[in-house]
Amino acid sequence: MIMSIYYSLCRYDVLRIPQFIGLANYEKLLFEDPYFWTSIYNTLFYTALRVPFSIVGSLLLAVLVNNAVKGVKVFRTVYFIPSIVTGVVLSVVWLWMFNPQFGLINSFLAFMGIPGPLWLLDPDWSKPAMVLMSVWSIGGGRMLVFLAAIQNIPLHLYEAVDIDGGGWWAKFRNVTVPMLSPVIFLWTVMEIIFSLQVFVEAYIMTQGGPLNSTMFYNLYLYNKAFNDFEMGYASALAWLLLIISLIITIIQFRISRKWVYYEGSK
Amino acid sequence: MTNTQKKYIKNTFIYLLLTVFALFFVIPFLWILSTSLKGDAQIFTIPPQWIPETFHWDNYAKVFERIPFLLYIKNSVFISAIVITGTVLSSSIVAYSFACLNWPGRNFMFILVLATMMLPIQVIMIPVFVFFKEIGWLNSFKPLTLPAFLGGGAFNVFLLRQFFLSIPKDLLDSARIDGCSEFRIYWNIVLPNAKPALATVAILTFMFTWNDFLGPLIYLSDQAKGTIALGLGMFVGQYVTEWSLLMAASMLMMLPMLLIFFAFQKYFIQGFLMTGLKD
Numbered sequence: 001m002i003m004s005i006y007y008s009l010c011r012y013d014v015l016r017i018p019q020f021i022g023l024a025n026y027e028k029l030l031f032e033d034p035y036f037w038t039s040i041y042n043t044l045f046y047t048a049l050r051v052p053f054s055i056v057g058s059l060l061l062a063v064l065v066n067n068a069v070k071g072v073k074v075f076r077t078v079y080f081i082p083s084i085v086t087g088v089v090l091s092v093v094w095l096w097m098f099n100p101q102f103g104l105i106n107s108f109l110a111f112m113g114i115p116g117p118l119w120l121l122d123p124d125w126s127k128p129a130m131v132l133m134s135v136w137s138i139g140g141g142r143m144l145v146f147l148a149a150i151q152n153i154p155l156h157l158y159e160a161v162d163i164d165g166g167g168w169w170a171k172f173r174n175v176t177v178p179m180l181s182p183v184i185f186l187w188t189v190m191e192i193i194f195s196l197q198v199f200v201e202a203y204i205m206t207q208g209g210p211l212n213s214t215m216f217y218n219l220y221l222y223n224k225a226f227n228d229f230e231m232g233y234a235s236a237l238a239w240l241l242l243i244i245s246l247i248i249t250i251i252q253f254r255i256s257r258k259w260v261y262y263e264g265s266k
Numbered sequence: 267m268t269n270t271q272k273k274y275i276k277n278t279f280i281y282l283l284l285t286v287f288a289l290f291f292v293i294p295f296l297w298i299l300s301t302s303l304k305g306d307a308q309i310f311t312i313p314p315q316w317i318p319e320t321f322h323w324d325n326y327a328k329v330f331e332r333i334p335f336l337l338y339i340k341n342s343v344f345i346s347a348i349v350i351t352g353t354v355l356s357s358s359i360v361a362y363s364f365a366c367l368n369w370p371g372r373n374f375m376f377i378l379v380l381a382t383m384m385l386p387i388q389v390i391m392i393p394v395f396v397f398f399k400e401i402g403w404l405n406s407f408k409p410l411t412l413p414a415f416l417g418g419g420a421f422n423v424f425l426l427r428q429f430f431l432s433i434p435k436d437l438l439d440s441a442r443i444d445g446c447s448e449f450r451i452y453w454n455i456v457l458p459n460a461k462p463a464l465a466t467v468a469i470l471t472f473m474f475t476w477n478d479f480l481g482p483l484i485y486l487s488d489q490a491k492g493t494i495a496l497g498l499g500m501f502v503g504q505y506v507t508e509w510s511l512l513m514a515a516s517m518l519m520m521l522p523m524l525l526i527f528f529a530f531q532k533y534f535i536q537g538f539l540m541t542g543l544k545d
Contacts, residue, residue: 004390007392007393007396064280064287069284075284075288078291079288079291082291084473084520084527085520085523086473086477087477087478088499091502092502092512092513092515093513095502096298096513104293107313107314110313111313136290136291136294139291144539199480200479203499204479204499225395226484234388235389235392238386238388238391238392241388242389245386
């Protein structure tokens with residue numbers, strides 16, 4: 001770690017010994033490098049889209065599979081299976097799914113009479129496409145986490161809503177969500193950290209394109225470090241990412257005091 | 267409307283929703299399988315055919331001809347085996363010292379270990395790369411395998427420590443009174459009692475190593491040393507329109523994971539509940 005801070009203050013191309021240049025890397029990043037801001041924008045956009053979808057989606061799924069109907073366990077397993085597909089395989093498979101002409105998604109949309117977008121070839125659709133893919137692959141895993149938490153909620157709380165004549169929505173809003181708020185909070189924090197680190201998908205599927213619309217932070221960092229061999233510059237990027245993650249996490253902890261309910265504390 | 271009727275309608279609605287989501291999660295798999303068995307002409311049809319006219323099982327053979335897939339599998343299996351051994355051994359030893367031994371500064375060190383989980387890998391990636399370059403380990407399996415013997419990852423340590431804490435202290439103390447060495451307690455008492463947790467660690471480690479792309483990408487430059495993830499990644503670049511082969515290769519790469527999942531579902535899901543290792 002200390003070496004990393006040191007490198008971030010140097011000009012270092014691996015072949016020659018590091019040359020100390022003070023804060024010049026950071027200055028260049030913040031004030032001269034347009035790609036830095038592009039990658040920040042892309043990454044935050046992706047995060048802002050993925051986190052609510054995956055949290056709300058898997059929470060609702062968890063409520064759904066918490067229904068005690070016959071065969072529900074099979075459904076739980078089925079929902080979880082995509083969770084074992086990650087990284088390269090996930091990217092390759094969805095590259096084909098998103099194929100504008102012959103891919104499954106646009107074939108389905110055409111069947112419904114909707115002209116599908118170009119997905120990964122369209123700068124406006126490339127990020128939503130990647131979010132859709134992520135939600136497919138992580139939804140089932142997150143669902144199980146929420147399901148385990150839901151099953152720990154004492155039943156009498158729901159019975160109280162029944163007595164008051166409340167329906168499904170009242171139970172969800174007034175019991176499930178408040179009781180689950182610590183878990184939801186924890187996973188929101190983690191999900192944001194994961195989203196900020198998206199890399200393999202963009203590397204395999206788009207190499208940052210089209211028009212740099214999927215040039216995510218870590219892809220940019222990788223290119224700087226291992227294509228351009230600007231190790232000092234890349235280290236500075238890494239440290240800024242850490243600082244950004246920390247700031248976002250601290251803000252979340254601040255906000256959480258307003259909405260997270262911890263049983264046992266007043 | 268009577269209560270039974272109400273319940274009937276509600277259940278129908280639930281099954282409807284369950285089925286829609288099941289299709290969303292499952293159809294891509296059928297689509298991969300279907301594509302992997304198609305000939306070139308059948309892939310590019312509108313609307314798509316679900317069941318190919320003729321089953322092109324030879325697509326799977328072709329994968330092995332086009333790229334040294336067998337070699338990649340061998341490399342990946344080799345790396346995974348070493349990493350799993352190293353991770354299970356070293357993380358369990360570290361966890362043992364955190365859970366069953368008393369030493370000054372233990373709790374502080376434990377918090378430090380947990381804190382490293384928060385650190386983005388990019389921050390340490392570059393100095394570690396430079397270090398391996400300096401000692402001449404680039405383009406070998408060493409940077410991918412040997413670090414597993416140094417602690418085995420904060421998460422695994424955490425998971426095992428929690429499990430070890432549940433082993434009754436009396437058991438360990440009575441062994442100590444009988445003059446059992448700490449290593450033998452660890453090896454003969456703690457490990458055999460922690461099999462489920464060790465299985466979880468092994469499975470998650472396998473999954474991570476098998477799928478790891480960034481590590482091999484950085485450290486391996488020689489084609490003959492590629493792993494299966496790296497090989498598939500290269501394959502995309504070279505044969506971008508040969509979807510049937512790409513899907514066949516993807517199926518092959520997924521297969522061990524699917525088999526392990528169905529064989530050890532319990533450990534798999536247990537591991538997932540405790541982590542978000544999915545990234």
